Amino acid sequence: MDSVRSNGSSGAAGAAAGRRADPVFVLCMGRSGSTLLRFLLDAHPELACPPETSLPALCGQLAVVWSLIEGAPLATERDAAPPRVPDAAVAGIRRMLDEMTGSYLARRGKRLFCDKSLGSARVADLLTQIYPGARFLCLYRHPMDVIRSGLDACPWGLNGYGFDQYIVGSPGNAVLALARYWLDNATLISQVEQAHPDRCHRVRYEDLVEDPEEVMREAYAFIGARPAPGVAEACFTGDRERFGPADHKIWATSQISGDSVGRGESVPAGLILPAVTAAINEMAATLGYLPVDTDWGTPGRAADPRAPDTIRGPAAPSGSGPAPGSGALEECLRSRLDAADDRFAGQWQTCAAEKFLIVSRTATGGSETQWLVDVAARTITFESEAGESETDSDGTDDDDVTWSILGSPQAWDAVLSGQLNLHAALRHNNLRYCPAGTDSPVTSQTRVAMLADLLGLGAWARADAVRQDTAAVS
Numbered sequence: 001m002d003s004v005r006s007n008g009s010s011g012a013a014g015a016a017a018g019r020r021a022d023p024v025f026v027l028c029m030g031r032s033g034s035t036l037l038r039f040l041l042d043a044h045p046e047l048a049c050p051p052e053t054s055l056p057a058l059c060g061q062l063a064v065v066w067s068l069i070e071g072a073p074l075a076t077e078r079d080a081a082p083p084r085v086p087d088a089a090v091a092g093i094r095r096m097l098d099e100m101t102g103s104y105l106a107r108r109g110k111r112l113f114c115d116k117s118l119g120s121a122r123v124a125d126l127l128t129q130i131y132p133g134a135r136f137l138c139l140y141r142h143p144m145d146v147i148r149s150g151l152d153a154c155p156w157g158l159n160g161y162g163f164d165q166y167i168v169g170s171p172g173n174a175v176l177a178l179a180r181y182w183l184d185n186a187t188l189i190s191q192v193e194q195a196h197p198d199r200c201h202r203v204r205y206e207d208l209v210e211d212p213e214e215v216m217r218e219a220y221a222f223i224g225a226r227p228a229p230g231v232a233e234a235c236f237t238g239d240r241e242r243f244g245p246a247d248h249k250i251w252a253t254s255q256i257s258g259d260s261v262g263r264g265e266s267v268p269a270g271l272i273l274p275a276v277t278a279a280i281n282e283m284a285a286t287l288g289y290l291p292v293d294t295d296w297g298t299p300g301r302a303a304d305p306r307a308p309d310t311i312r313g314p315a316a317p318s319g320s321g322p323a324p325g326s327g328a329l330e331e332c333l334r335s336r337l338d339a340a341d342d343r344f345a346g347q348w349q350t351c352a353a354e355k356f357l358i359v360s361r362t363a364t365g366g367s368e369t370q371w372l373v374d375v376a377a378r379t380i381t382f383e384s385e386a387g388e389s390e391t392d393s394d395g396t397d398d399d400d401v402t403w404s405i406l407g408s409p410q411a412w413d414a415v416l417s418g419q420l421n422l423h424a425a426l427r428h429n430n431l432r433y434c435p436a437g438t439d440s441p442v443t444s445q446t447r448v449a450m451l452a453d454l455l456g457l458g459a460w461a462r463a464d465a466v467r468q469d470t471a472a473v474s
Helices: 011-015 034-042 055-070 087-108 120-130 143-153 164-169 174-195 205-210 212-223 274-286 327-339 342-347 409-416 422-427 441-454 459-473
Strands: 024-027 112-116 135-140 200-204 355-361 368-374 379-383 401-407 431-435
Touching: 024 034, 024 120, 024 174, 034 112, 034 135, 034 205, 034 212, 055 087, 055 120, 087 112, 087 120, 120 174, 135 174, 135 212, 143 174, 164 174, 174 200, 174 274, 200 205, 200 212, 205 212, 327 355, 327 368, 327 379, 327 409, 327 441, 342 441, 401 409, 401 441, 409 422, 409 431, 422 431, 422 441, 431 441
Parallel strands: 024 112, 024 135, 135 200, 355 401
Antiparallel strands: 355 368, 368 379, 401 431
16 A cells, blocks of 8 residues: 555555556546536646546557567457556556657646546556556446436437447437446456555545545545545636546636535436446445335435435435525415315326325425315315424324325426426426326326326316307306
8 A cells, every 4th residue: 555655655656666656537427527527637736637548548559469469369359458468568558658648748747647548447457557557546426317317418419428339229218228338347447446445546526526635635645645625616727628528517616616416316227227226225235325126216305315324414314495586486386276166176086095195305305295186175284394294284194195296496487487388398397297106108197197187287277268258258
């Protein structure tokens, strides 16, 4: 460990005269917060972390060619790094890389090179041959948040970030493709941690955005760099170079925020094959993340995707306080239910006897408001906190709830104002329909149609208004 943290000053690499300190490599996948981590590394006075260079992949390519020329054994997989690169090849690759990175360090006035390139975990063993003192920052993010971020980054079809090969395997299911992408990459990074524990330091995106100063203090200490207070603000300056791939949102960002933590709750987990979900959950558990289970994306779910005992600060409880901005939804529900007439009861008698929940939940943070709607009794009961008790204040058992529909205050406002169609909101998962058990497509469509009518959005409500206007004229 001491040789690792001394930036390669001891050991085979450090013994060579004139050889530069061994670099730091960020092992990461796309949409995991790697550009933010790069900014925080590059903002340190001693560290230089350029945009994605693909330097590790270059090492792999050079090792394959050099080993081929030397007649050394090659890997069984095409383009994979050889199992053991000849010493002459290692020395030659090292000289070339030192010349490149040394020039960059001199231009930036920094002493230690850090590399953030996607896919670096695949050649980590080779990197340790070339750089005996190399260290790795292993970056993770909850799988569902990575999936959601990937979908946001590629709204017209998955491409880039290494996604392409995965969408080929499931062309009609981007969620499954990204789930497999996360699983493969998280597994590779975890394997590097297991093989080289003294060289690795784990960073979770959720911890990073919650307390960037402390997380980076620990990362700097592992690297062997002095503390850099205020780096969370210093990282957003014009000193960060713009060439090369990066997060498309970072250049319009001025501060670190946890607003994207937990946004993966809107991803429909049912689109992931059970075997893939099981493998994801096994890996997620080792990283301190909550599993993707049948409760995923439903009311009352934990607000934070991290396991409670791994959260540094106080965990936000599920349903922590009413969701702000939900008053208009409640007012609409109450006024429309009060005005429901015999036509409404007759039209929806097949599901009007059911009790259901309308839930307004903030996209992040878990603030949640629930209303128990009983159409038959013409009542709406405010639920103060999700999952508070098995029996509500009016004496009804939670088991009586047959379905719920969940969305953010912003999504509900857009639907009620006519800016967003109710069925479009459900199709895009801005609103989520959650049955208490299994139901048929006919049942779910009937329930949603009744809700549309109740909120004054459906064709039945408009037809009734037309009849009233016609009667008034005649």
